[in-house]
Amino acid sequence: xxxxxxxxxxxxxxxxxxxxxxxxxxxxxxxxxxxxxxxxxxxxxxxxxxxxxxxxxxxxxxxxxxxxxxxxxxxxx
Numbered sequence: 001x002x003x004x005x006x007x008x009x010x011x012x013x014x015x016x017x018x019x020x021x022x023x024x025x026x027x028x029x030x031x032x033x034x035x036x037x038x039x040x041x042x043x044x045x046x047x048x049x050x051x052x053x054x055x056x057x058x059x060x061x062x063x064x065x066x067x068x069x070x071x072x073x074x075x076x077x
Contacts, residue, residue: 006048006050006052007049008029008046008049009048010022010046010047011025011031013033013037013043013045014042014044015035015041016040017040018040039063041060042059042064043056044056044072059072
């Protein structure tokens with residue numbers, strides 16, 4: 001959940017060599033996609049139940065690994 005406890009209803013991810021890719025909810029707040037994003041810095045777009053969309057660009061560096069956690073610095077809507 002985002003800082004104000006809004007329900008997240010959609011997440012997209014973008015690699016440096018892809019467009020925005022819709023992610024599917026796996027369970028809880030775990031999201032996944034079947035696109036190969038290895039070796040690319042990642043940006044994320046999050047949409048809330050009240051239709052607020054926030055983006056954070058280049059959150060994860062190109063050398064990211066599964067299981068790591070990153071904090072977006074430039075949320076904007």
